[in-house]
Amino acid sequence: MATDFTLNGKPTRFDGDPETPLLWVLRDHLGLTGTKYGCGVAQCGACTVHLDGKSRRSCVTPVSTVAGKNVTTIEGVEGKTAEAVQSAWVAIDVPQCGFCQSGQVMSAIALLAQKKRVTDEDIDNAMAGNICRCATYVRIRQAIHDASAKLGA
Amino acid sequence: MHALLPSRRAFLQSSGLVLGLALPMRGAAKAAATAVPFAPNAFVRVSTDNLVTVIIKHIEMGQGPATGLATILADEMDADWSQIRVEFAPANDPLYKNLAFGTMGTGGSSAMSNSWMQMRNAGASARAMLAEAGARRWGVPVSAVKVSKGVVSSGTHKASFGELAADAAGLKPPEKPILKTPDQWTLIGTDLTKVDSATKTDGSAMFTMDIRRPGMVHTAILHPPAFGGKASKVVDAAALAVPGVLAVKTLPQGVVVYAKDSYSAMKGRAALDVTWDLSAAETRTSEQLYNTFAEAASQPGNKVEASGDVAAALKGAAKTIEATYLFPYLAHAPMEPMDAVIEMKGGKLDVWMGSQFQVGELGAICATLGVKPEDAALHEQYAGGSFGRRVTPLMEFAVEAASAFKAYGGAAPVKHVWMRENDIRGGRYRPLTVHKVRGGIDAAGNVVGWEQVAAAQSFFKNTPMEAMGIQKGIDDSITEGLADAYHFPNSYIGQHIMEGGVPTLWWRSVGNTHTAYVMETFLDELLALGGKDAVAGRRALMKEARLKAVLSKVAEIADWGGKVAAGRARGVAAWKSFGSYVAQIAEVSVGPEGVPKVHKVWCAVDCGIPINPNVIRAQIEGGIGYGLGHALYSEVVLGEGGVVQQGNFDSYRSLRIGEMPAVEVAIIKSTESPTGIGEPGLPPAAPAVANAWRKLTGKTVRRLPFIHGDNA
Structure with missing residues (x-):
């Protein structure tokens, strides 16, 4: 099942397990490695991204939950x-x-x-x-x- | 790492550990390559576009050597700081060995001290050649040529380094380059911006974990639940059924799941059903180990140092106190867990790692895979912290990664990454240690006797470093610094090397993490008992002038003896480690959890000539934070059956921003050769806080961490 969302301003599709944490979609599938793994359980914040402008720990965020939303990573943050x-x-x-x-x-x-x-x-x-x-x-x-x-x- | 470092060289030459590595490894000639016009030595290259690339032989794990080494070279070269770039050295001992070790490696806060003259000479040599190139081009004597900020000039003649690079390349390096006098330095001693701040702020800095190779396979490994365990039966059907999982292999180190991506590997690992053989495992609990070690420490053990007659002195003392101190195992928990990427293509081996022991680790990987060193290349990456974790005598992680690569068949690149739980439960901890100490004062309050015995495992034991690290039954790291700080008329320092199955290791500032705590808190109690001021009383007993000087300096900047806000108290501690002298004063109040809230730490440091004060302050801030975080909150506890009770940052608690004190640093303007800065900021922090805490609450903290229930 595909998940569509906006990543750093661009329409993006992930075609894989919708339970995959956003962190690993970014790092392993989309090649955006600026967002880091540090704990996997939302304890360390190394994986922090913005979801519709707000801080979000991507390691515990199933990619399915960002469908239709705006994700910004360190590579795309601006302003x-x-x-x-x-x-x-x-x-x-x-x-x-x-x-x-x-x-x-x-x-x-x-x-x-x-x-x-x-x-x-x-x-x-x-x-x-x-x-x-x-x-x-x-x-x-x-x-x-x-x-x-x-x-x- | 360790105070015994110079002798490590002898070990490395004799142990056979680096045999076969005298051959240059692939990529080793890169620094001398002709692709850039001017490469006068192994440490600097100048390109025609006027960039000066400094080759960094040490791991950059946050402690700042990339900036520090570049600063030294750039200053002697008279380069402009804005034209400086850095690149990590390939694995090559002849060119890039740590001069204190005899092989490439970083530890013992030795990066600046071993490289100081080497980088100065490299920069001065390049400068002389560029000056000569200018002189020849313009037909003027070299004495009429000036070099400043990357520009060579003489009268109206002027050329950038880049413009002269091709000319300079044809010249012979001077046999003995002329070094600057300290008054001629323009960069050394200034607050230069670090070379890696920008890329570490915009997410573009590359770490091993960020390496991606075509066709790369990701792993997740399941280690035994107790140290020394082995998988006896692996049921992997459920793991193999996870989409994306490619294979499951059983290694002596654990069970490895291979997958197309990290998440599938983790899911596969969670689906494994493994039966473990724990017959050879360490199954004792931390409490059992404490009891066994404490029992040992009640006996004199092997003598480290003795003076006078301590038994008689304590017997005749007006007042005596005694105490037992317990220090837990601690994980280093660098933010980036252990990781490596290995690829084999056309008979050539490529390894991406933030290696802290470059030639040794690449050699271990080569040995595991049966690859010749000349066919192997290490691509050194930024390391996301280490604190000692990335250099181990047995190089187990490098071997495990190579074994995982090999078990998959070698056809695909493998990224082998530890998850945080692997890291916290994976051992190589700061050793669990018990100290027993007795001290006495006379009627005038003078310390008349000091007896201290420590019991801990030695991390040198059963490694190729044993002969170097344990001499005459003494592992100096267990009692590090105890005989060096103070004159006691009657004293005994002893130690016991304990047996244990938990792998241990140096951990930022090594033995000083506990020895400084015991000596600096217990002495503080004795001084208070004798009615002596904590600063004046220490100064009267200190052996070294430079230690006295930092103590006086910190007392001055903190206004020791001045008014302290209600509900707060201050404590002091001073310690020398890795050649550097550090004194700190901490101000604390009672925090919400019944442990100290540390408001501020003042610090005075003498680490020789301060190469980059900005980096020195950063390392002091970090050393204090790392020391305090663990002293207040962290421990790795072995529970029933020797199973580690912690697994992630929810249970292995780390310092957070609201718990970090303000830090004020005074750097002594020294003219001595530079010494360490990565570790020396740590040892005084916890005892300074403990001393303030005792003043404030009357409580002595003898079991770490502070938050442990026994201290309530």
């Missing part, structure tokens, strides 16, 4: 908020190993898209689902504040 977040990330060298950072960036963009002016508590809440084993958290927090400032909050 003012995304630019602010990603340039803030690079400016202060947030990544260490980098493996979790696609997910961190996607969660940060979703947060600032929803609320431009954020407190530390907002960041704690929005980013709690994204583990960074290198513990780059000090810089993640700083980069989100920097991006928020740049967005004129």
Whole structure:
């Protein structure tokens, strides 16, 4: 059974097991490897994508549930908020190993898209689902504040 | 890794581990290839489009060597930072060995220290040749030529590196390139942007897990439920019936399901029905191991160091205290689990890995597959963390991946990936360790006696590294640093190497993960008992001036002794590891779960000449976070029958953003040669927090993690 959805702005069809988690559809079938596997049970956030603009853990999202919806991955994310977040990330060298950072960036963009002016508590809440084993958290927090400032909050 | 590193070289030369690898491997000549006009040595290439590519011989797993090594070379070369690119070295010991090991590999926070002069010379040599090329082209003496930011000039003459590359290629490298004096450095010591931040922010950086090859087969492996178990009966009909599953093979390591994609492989694995033979397995629980190890630690064991007469000193002490400390097994749990991609085509072997032990692992894969090293190439990838996990004495993962490839017949490329559960339950843990310690003070509060005995497995035991790692019954990693920090007039340090079937390993900062915790918390108690200040009291006992200096510095930046907010307390700890000196002060309050909420950690660090302060601060931040996360929340527990109780981040708890303290770092302006930074930030973090916690609550935490019920 085929599943049709919009991926990074383009109509996309997946012709396979509709229970397949979106993560593996992206990585194994569509070749978009920026979205990472880290746990498979929605504990680490490395697989975070946007589903109709909101953060979503793709490792526990059966592809059938995104039928007709808009999926955005790290490869396709764009716009003012995304630019602010990603340039803030690079400016202060947030990544260490980098493996979790696609997910961190996607969660940060979703947060600032929803609320431009954020407190530390907002960041704690929005980013709690994204583990960074290198513990780059000090810089993640700083980069989100920097991006928020740049967005004129 | 380990303080004994220099002698590892001798081991590698004598063990036969790298036999046959003196032959260059495929791709090894790449660095010297003529495809680019100017490749003066193994570490740098200049292309006509004016890009300078620095060849990185160390794994980049987040600790920053790609940036650090490029910084050193670029500075001596006088390249412009914007023209610098990096590329990972092929597997080739003659060109790219770690000078501290004798083979390619990364560990012991040695990347900068072993490469420092090598990269300086490589850059200075390239610079001299480019300057000479300019001089010849313009008919001026070399002394009249300047090199700055990638431009060679003399009076009105001017050329970029790229423009001179072809000319420089024809010149002979200087025999002894002239190095800059420290005042001439323009990049070393500055906060350069890291070379990999952009691609790690937009998702384009490639990791092993991202490699895709035509016709590639995906695997999922089921390991035995207890260490040392073996599959005795495999019923695979249901697994084979899963659409997309291609085959099921039983290996000594476990049962492998091969499939067209990852999800089918995982579904197939879930459908396996395996009977395990656990007759040779380690079936003891963590509690049983703690009891056995504690019993051993109540005896003196093998002597590491002794001074004076500790028994008499403790007997005559005005006050004594004693304690038993328990440290659990810990998984490294790098964000990217262990993985490799192997392909064989036309007799040529290609391996994609983020290998931390490049020549050894490719050699192990070659040996497993019966391939000659000259027919094999390693394509080194970014590694999604390691913390010590990606280099093991027996190279089991590389062997397992090669075995999985071989069992499938070798016709298709195989991507062998551990799922998170494989990783958490897969062993090679920080060793479960017990310390018993007794200390005494005299009437004036001076420490008069210190007796400490540790019991743990040795991860060198039963590996080719045993002769190097265990000498005269002592594995230095078990009692790492205990004899080095303080002058005690009467002391005894001893250790027991315990038997156990759980595979263990170095884990970010190795033995210092527990030795620093015991010494720094127990000394803090003794000082408090004697009415001594935690900073002044330590300083009076410290052996090394550089350790005293970081302690003084951190006390200054944190305003030690100043006012602390109500409901909070501060603790201090200092430790030297991997040649670097680190002192930290932590400020804590009582968190919602009854464990410390760590608000801030101040840190002073002396790691020699600071090559990139930005990377140093990042590694201190990360070391503190990694150390605290595990000390507060993490443990791998063996339950009934030796079965690991944790399996994923829902049970093996990781630090999250709201639990990360603010971090302020002061870097000592040292002129000593650079030393490690990937690991030294970790050891003082947990004891500094424990000391603050004791001040705040009166509770001593002797069983880690803090969240363990015994500490409530």
